[in-house]
Amino acid sequence: MKLFTSIAMLSIIATAQASEPVSFEREVLPLLEQRCNKCHHEDEQSGGLDLTRLETMRRGGDELGAAIVPGKPDESSLIQVLTGVKEPSMPENGDPLPTAEIALLRRWIAEGAKDDSMIFPADDVAFFEREIRPVLAERCFKCHAGDEPEHGLRLTSRQGILGGGARGPAATVGKPDESLLIKAIRHEGELQMPRGGDNLSDAQIVAFEMWVAKGLPWPADRKVLAREKQFTISDADRNHWAFRRLPKDNTQWSIDSELQRHHRRLGVMPAKEARRHQLLRRVTYDLIGYPPTLEEIKAFTNDDSPGAYEKVVTRLLDSPHYGWRWGRHWMDYTRNGSTGQPTRGPAIDADRYEAWVVRCFNDDRPWDWFARAHIAGDKMPAWNGRDYSIDQALAAVVPINGPRTFENAAVESFVLMDKLDEGIEFLGRSLMGISLECARCHDHKFDPISQLDYYALLGFFQSSGHAPLPVDTTSRAEADQYALRLAALMQEKTTLEGRLRRQALAASIAAKKTRGVExxxxxxxxxxxxxxxxxxxxxxxxxxxxxxxxxxxxxxxxxxxxxxxxxxxxxxxxxxxxxxxxxxxxxxxxxxxxxxxxxxxxxxxxxxxxxxxxxxxxxxxxxxxxxxxxxxxxxxxxFGGFADTDPEVAELARMDDRIQEIAAELPANVLRQWEEPKPNHLYVRTDGGLRRAEELRDLPRPEGAILNANDPKIAWLFKPYIGDARILDRGDVLYPGELIPRGFPEFFGEPGFFGESKPRLEGSGRLQLANWLTVPDSTQAALIARTVINRVWQKLFGQALCRTPKELGRLGQSPELPEVINGLAARFVTHDWSVKSVVREIVLSKAYRRDSVASDQHIERDSNNHFFARQAVRRLEYEPIANTMAWLVSGRRYDSPGARNSALPTAADYPRHFDAAPNVELVERRTASITATQALFLMNQPNGAHGVADRFLQRIGRDVSIEQIFFAIMQRPPTNRELMLAGEFEQRSDFVAALLCANETIYLD
Amino acid sequence: MDRRHFLHTSTGIVATAAAWGEAKAAELHHPGKVKSVIFYYCKGGPSQAHTFDKPKHVSDPELYPWNFSRCGQSGLEISDLFPNLQYHADDLCVIRSGYGAVASHNEAGIHMFTGASEARASLGAWMLHGLGTGNPNLPGHVLLTGRVDGDKWAKSDGSVHGGARSVGAGALPPSLQAQLVNNLEEPIANLDSPFSAAGQTQWLTRLGAFNSEFTRRHPYVPALRARHEAFLTAQRMQSAAPEAFNLANETSDPAMRKLYGLDPQETRSTGTKLLLARRLVQRGVRFILVPSVGVPGGRGDWDTHTPSQTAEAIPKLTLACDRPLAGLITDLKQRGLLDQTLIVWGGEMGRGGPGHMNHNGSAFTWWMAGGGVRPGFAYGATDEQGFTAVENPVHVRDLHATILWMCGLDYRKLTHNGIGFDTTCKVAKGIIG
Missing domain, CATH: 1.20.140 (Butyryl-CoA Dehydrogenase, subunit A; domain 3)
Known part of the structure; x- marks a missing residue:
């Protein structure tokens, strides 16, 4: 046996020595392209590995280290996974490679893994990139690329072309006339390409001839071109839990029956119902963000009637504070927080927007309407039936209320693009719960969203802008007219500025004649x-x-x-x-x-x-x-050196007067849109966006604009743009492609909805987009409903059912209980998208009312509580903590955060210590940090726990009983031990301060 | 006695050296030099091609307006934007082959410091977890931001992309998350207790008694215990922090002012923070993250997307940190602390594309100094244009594993409650001297 092995070894070595060294370009690359590049390509990089270039092969992927170790085939992870020595064995879903191919790779590595591919002069590569590559991609890759290329011929790499297909090599280096490829595009013989009669132009054919004559120059750093990946929608996409239509609402179904099934299966005993105080405290904080008052506690604990709890829930849902509490949950997804940075834009009136959101929640306006208002509020009738609502128009700007700077959006396409991208991100993440923005650079890697879909949606945003309108605008016609007038004024102003500068220069020069100098x-x-x-x-x-x-x-x-x-x-x-x-x-x-x-x-x-x-x-x-x-x-x-009263510049002075007049009339500096407009004006959504700066070349130049003080481009930008967006190669503004007609993602496409033809878009088309978003029984509407349910659940249980509330798509975590989401979502939609009805249903469930104490069995069988056999111990968020402190000080519940903060000593410290939502991102989860500084703030800041304690005692009276204090702060009676402990404090205020610092005060259990 | 000698033997150092003794040396996985890390974080993703990784080939030379010089004995190539750091070329270990970053800022920040996309433990938290505290009276993990009083030049205090999640504790004990300092006049606020020391202790004991019932009811909720401990730490900080954060003795020393650049507008705030970081290192703080401040004009951070942003921001950003970082290296060296302190410079991603003006996760440069890294050395390389790390590539997670390794910690053995450090990484031993 031993002998046999060594003989075999000898013969392998002998063959290796006898033959030519393995060619990377001619042998290895084609093999890899055929076998591996589908997943391990520069654009795909499964496991972080790119097998199209030697450099990236030597670097390896994320996990197994270098794919190639020159000279050491056995240590090369490429060989290891191909031979099954290491997991995961490759190819992942297919037969192992033939031994001969593995042997070839081994030999190439043993020979030092040399790269013998040609390196071409930069000019030749540029020629290829400019003349050849686009034609290949557009005209050839449809058939001659990918897994099963026509006749085995791949045109995606140089080696593929030289290697050829069933008819032999497609090209011969330096000899166009002998090359099959050239013959085919010239239509000289029987083989005529591209098929279907649409020939290449003469210029293109000449370019191909030159290219073959030059030796088929190819970029060294991109040996295999990205094949035109056909965007496909798979069954897995269609069957993804969040992408299915909603079931019909089953009136028999309930949260508890659903959960019970799972608890039985897992063999866990659900926790008992929480104690009465505990439950009242929980539901009151959850629904209105304040603790229950002593009267409310008494009323509930003394009410033995079967509907006592329901009564409480009804009262809380009717409370005006419900809107503040739940409106804030939504605000977390609008980049409206308490901490942030200054130059975001446009300057929208966040307070006014918040007040509107609160009204919507308190009125329980249907969520589908609410979602639509964020896209096209300016184009929808007002809630009260009027023609136009400035608040809804304000809500529709919220999508672009992001952290990205607004400076230079008017001149730099990339700034504009980033800003528009925020709108798409909002539409996807905040409303639909999926990551649409991922498709900016490439088709979405996980979800059925193509790059085309992205740019089809982008057009809606690019056709939209915002303008500072008077707050008392009441009709859409008025709003449109005003916006148009603003644009016209801007145009006039910039034109005048340019003309003034040019004429001032002329006047200065002309003065030479009379004065001898300029x-x-x-x-x-x-x-x-x-x-x-x-x-x-x-x-x-x-x-x-x-x-x-x-x-x-x-x-x-x-x-x-x-x-x-x-x-x-x-x-x-x-x-x-x-x-x-x-x-x-x-x-x-x-x-x-x-x-x-x-x-x-x-x-x-x-x-x-x-x-x-x-x-x-x-x-x-x-x-x-x-x-x-x-x-x-x-x-x-x-004025060119003249006084504005000099007759030489009389015309200039008139122009200047007009400029000043316009400046006085404009309600905002439109070039600095992150600044607030004049009083009684609001930045709100309007149709008409900015044009990409590069496209301005094609526009006629307004007279004089060339001499604009800032940038000639700006003058032209204020012609509002309504139209489609250009697709950007890899999402890069430097590489714009063709215009993509505005429309909706193919996956969600509802061909029947707008009739068979494309929807007729009015203006920017946002109204059509908004309507599409919530088409009854559609997949997209189902997704929106699921997103809401998941987040409502999260706020009431401390963790969401799908634990990635901004990502319900295939990139997100799969929920353990999709049935709960679906069941509730179906009911939600049936109940006219009423958020209050969902909240009510959940807080009335047994699941919500359970105790939060975890038994050993809970920990053993479901330690993370994914099946909700118990409630959670949760820290209160910043807002209810601040509310509680202010309430203790004054005994009042406040109608706005502003009013609360003016009553709360050192209110500005709370957001920082208790993790308020930052306004730079869409916040899907509040943190609950535990820091020594928070402790120092509460303990030592004179207006911290001690300050609140003093004011509280002042209000309620120093001789108040310990029991009353416990009711005020923890909403329950003290235990005997606590009574005793409380008695040990010399100062009553020290006792109250200690209670304020206690965990129970800021945690719900 | 010359100044240098004096510093070596001054009692302050002896005292802190004693505090080091409390480190859990016996629990190290292997001998490690690094006791503390000072991480100067360049917010926005600095262009490696304009700073420490000169591209071999550029197609638009006008987009690369600054020259590089070969510096020191080692001949390390450093941009002329860092005249002071160029003098320290022989102290730096430049890692030019970082890769595996994420190319959008917030996610990138989280990923760069936690190696993950969700709320996992950050590098500082792991380090503090592994080494244990070097001073129980101070937070072991500090995010140091802010501007000195009267600094009208810097436009922001500096912050880290990803916010609290980038410096969080993940599933490790919550007390390991970074302590934020954002006011240099009062780095830690509220240190004066209304009680006497004994009174406060008694009060805290009673608070503990109130907490105990709730904590007992919920034995599986670690946050409850951690929060009570935070109160006890807070009490200890009251005495330790004022001394640690008091810069008066330092800033009255003209040599220190000069060394860290405390007088020029552009370096005042950064210099002060790095000086403060050195004081914290002396007192056993493990991980100090100092983010770059915003500089005047434009967006003011390293996220340079256009030629004009590049031309405007980069010289100011480099100016802000060049002198202070050079001063920090000199200072630590003079005090004999450079060996046990690792200085890191880097951002949340690199840049690529034309003029290195786009986000790039496939190549970024970090440099390190001190802590036993191989000095005067460039590790790894990018491709021709400087867009992809090709030679000795180092993944983000590899950098974490390597830093921990230098601390004497083996990432494969770091665990807490069954949750370990991400082990899909390797130690870049090539950078360890």
């Missing part, structure tokens, strides 16, 4: 002579002050400082001896010299320090003079 120069020269003595005087004062400072430093023995000052004074003397003044010095630094800036101390302050009132007075007068002077220079420069 107008601006003339002004500068004359004026400089006039103001030089005044400037000199300032420096003389500086010298006086320096001398005073020197004396002071010497008297204090600061010798080093004195040296510095002496030096400065000497320089100043030199400067004054030969004083000249340049108008260039008139910039901000001149103002800093007088008034100080940052670390610089100004003349005025220095004079004040030395108690020199005369000088101070003189300097203050000078300050007024120089401020006016600076204005004068600006003005003169604007």
């Amino acid at each position: 107008g601006r120069k003339y002004f500068i020269n004359n004026r400089t002579i006039e103001i030089t003595p005044r400037a000199k005087r300032l420096h003389e004062i500086d010298l006086v002050l320096l001398k005073a400072e020197l004396e002071d430093a010497q008297s204090q023995g600061k010798s080093r400082l004195a040296d510095d000052i002496r030096k400065a004074a000497r320089e100043k003397e030199k400067m004054l001896a030969n004083f000249t003044f340049s108008p260039l010095n008139l910039g901000p630094s001149f103002d800093h010299f007088i008034n100080g800036h940052k670390s610089q101390i100004g003349l005025i302050e220095r004079a004040e320090v030395f108690g020199l009132p005369e000088l101070t007075k003189e300097l203050k007068k000078a300050d007024v003079f120089w401020a006016a002077e600076r204005k004068l220079w600006g003005r003169r420069y604007r």
Whole structure:
């Protein structure tokens, strides 16, 4: 046996030595392309591994290390997984590779894994990229790429072309006339390509000939082109739990019957119902964000009637605070938080939006309507039946209320694109619970959303903008007209600015004839002579002050400082001896010299320090003079050196007047949209968006715009854009492709909904998008309903059924209890999308009312409580904690966070210590951090626990009983032990402060 | 006695050296040098091609306006934007082959510090968990942000992408999450107790008694115990923190002012934070994350997407950290602490595409200094254009494993309640000196 092995080994080595070295390009790459590149490609990188390039092969994937170890086939993980030495054995779903192929790879590695592929000059590669690659991709890859290429010919790599298919090599290096590929596209013989009569153009054929003549240059870093991946929708997509239509509502079905099935299966005994105090506390906090009052506790604990709990729930759902509590849960998904950054935009009125959200929740307006309002609120009738609602128009801007900066959105396409992307992210994550934004760069890797779908949706957003409208706008016609007028004014202003600049320059030059020098120069020269003595005087004062400072430093023995000052004074003397003044010095630094800036101390302050009132007075007068002077220079420069009253510039002055007039009329600086508009105006959604800056080249240039002060492009941007968006190669604004007609993702497509043809879009088409979103019985509506149910559940149980509430798609976690989501969602939709009815159904369930104590059996069988045999111990969020403290201080429940905060001492500290939602992202889960700083805040900040305790006692009376205190803070009577403990405190307020710091106070159990 | 000598023998150092002794040396998996990490985090994803990884080939030279110089004995190539760090070339170990980052900021921040996409334990939490506290009276894991009083230059305090989740404790005890400092005038607020020391202890004991019943009712909820412990830590911090965070003695020393750049506007805040970080290191704090501040103009962070952003922001961002980081290296060296302190510079991702203006997860550069890394050394390389790590690639998780390794911790053995460190990684031993 031993002998046999060594003989076999010898013969392998012998063959290896006898033959040519293995060619990477001609043998290895084609093999890999055929066998491995489907999953291990630059665009796919399953397991982080890219097997199209030597570099990435040597790097390896995420887990197994280098795929190739040159010279060591046995240590190369590629060989290990192909031979089954290491898991996972490859190919993943298929027969093992033939031994000969593995042997080839082994030999190539043993020979040092050399890369013998051609490297072409950059110009030739560029030629390929420009002339050949697009044609290949567009015209050939449909058949000659992928798993089963036509006639075995792959045109996705150079080696594939040279290797050829069933008819032999497709090309011969350097010989176009002998190449089958060229013959086929020339239609010379029997084989004529592309099939179907649509021939390549003559220019394209010439390019292919040149390319073959050059030796088929190909980029070295991209040996295998991405095949035109056919976007497909699989059965797995259709069967994904969240992508199915909803079942009909089964009136027999209930949460508890569903859960009971699972508890039996798992053999867990569900927890008993919570104690009465505990339950009242839980449901009151959950529904309105405040603790129950003593009266409410008494009323409930004394009510033995069977409907007592239902009565409480009804009362809470009718409370105005319900809207604040539940509206806030939604606000977490709108990037509206308490902490964040300044230059996001547009500047939407977050308080007003929140108040509107609260109204919607309190009125229990149907969720499908609410969702639609966030897309097209400006185009929907108002809730009260009127024609237009400014609040709904405000809600429709919320999708782009994101962290990405709005600066330069008007000139830089990538900023605009990022901003629009936020809108898609909102539509997907916040409303639908899926990650639409993933398809910006490529087809979604998990969900049935193609890149085309993304850009079809993007068009709706790109066709939409926002404008500062008067808050009292009541009709849509009025809103549209106003928005149009704003755009026209902007256009006029920029055009005038450009014309003014050009004519001012002309006037300045023309003045040469009469004055001998250019107008601006003339002004500068004359004026400089006039103001030089005044400037000199300032420096003389500086010298006086320096001398005073020197004396002071010497008297204090600061010798080093004195040296510095002496030096400065000497320089100043030199400067004054030969004083000249340049108008260039008139910039901000001149103002800093007088008034100080940052670390610089100004003349005025220095004079004040030395108690020199005369000088101070003189300097203050000078300050007024120089401020006016600076204005004068600006003005003169604007008019080519002339005064605006000079007849030479009469027309310019008129233009300038008009510009000022427009500026006064515009309610906001539209170039700085993150700034608030003038009072009584709101940034709200309107149709008409920005155009991609690059596309402006094709637009006619408005007169004079070329000389716009900022950027000529801006002038043209204010022609509102309504149209489709361009697809971007890999989501990159530098590579725009064709326009993609606005429409809805294919997967959710409802061909019947808009008739057989495409929907007729009005304006931006957002209204159609909104209507599509909630088409009854559609898959997308089902998804939206599931998203709501999942989040409502999360807020009432501390964890969601699908634990990725922003991602119900295939990338998210599968829920253990999809039936609960489906059952509740079906009922939700049947009950006219009423959120209150879902909340009611859940809080009335036995599951909600259970105790939160985990038994050993619970921990053993379902430690994470995925089947809800018990309630959860949850920390209260920031809002109810702040509410509680404010309520203890004043005894009141507040109608807004603002009112609450004004009653709560040191209110600004709470968001930080108790994890308020940040406003830079869509927040799917609040954190409950435990930090020493939170403890320090409560313990030591005078207005923390002690401050609240003092105020609470002041209000309620120092002689109040310990029992009453327990009812106020923990909403239950004390135990005997606690009564005893409470008695040990010398100070009542120390006792109250301790209770406020106790875990039970800020946890629900 | 010269200054350097004085610093070595001053009593402050001796005292802190004693505190180190409390580290759980016996529990190390293997001998490790690193006791503390100071991580200077460049928010937004710095372009490696403009800083520490000169691309071999660029197609648009005008998008790369800054030169690189070969520096020090080692000839390490560093951008001229870092004149001070160039002097320390022989201290730096530049890792040019980082990969495996995520290419969108918040997710990238979480991923860069936790190696995961959800709320897992962060690197600092693991390190603190593995090494144990170096000073029970101070938070062992600190996120150090903020601006000094009167700094009108910096536009933001600095923050980390991903927020609290990037510096969280995941399934480890919650007390291991980073303590946020965002006010340098009062780094830890509310340190004055209304009670006497004894009074407070008594009060806390009673609070514990109130808590105990609830805690007993819910033995499977670790947060409850952790929260009570946070109160006890808070009490200890009251005495330890003021001393640790008091910079008065340091900032009155002109040499320190110069070393860390505490006077120029552009470096004041960063310098102060790194000086503070050094003080914390001396006192046994394990992991200090110092994010870059926002600089004036544009968006002000390292997320440079256009030629104008690149030209405007990068020189200011480098200016803000160059002098302070160089000062930190010098200072730690002079105090003999550089061997046990690892300095890391890096962002949440790298950049790629034309002019390195796009997000890039396939190549990023970090550098390290101290802590026994191989000095004056460049590890790994990117491809021709600097877009993909090709030579000795180091995954994000590998970096975590390597840093922990240098601490004497074996990532395969780090566990808590059955939850371990992600083991799909390897230690990049090549960077360990």
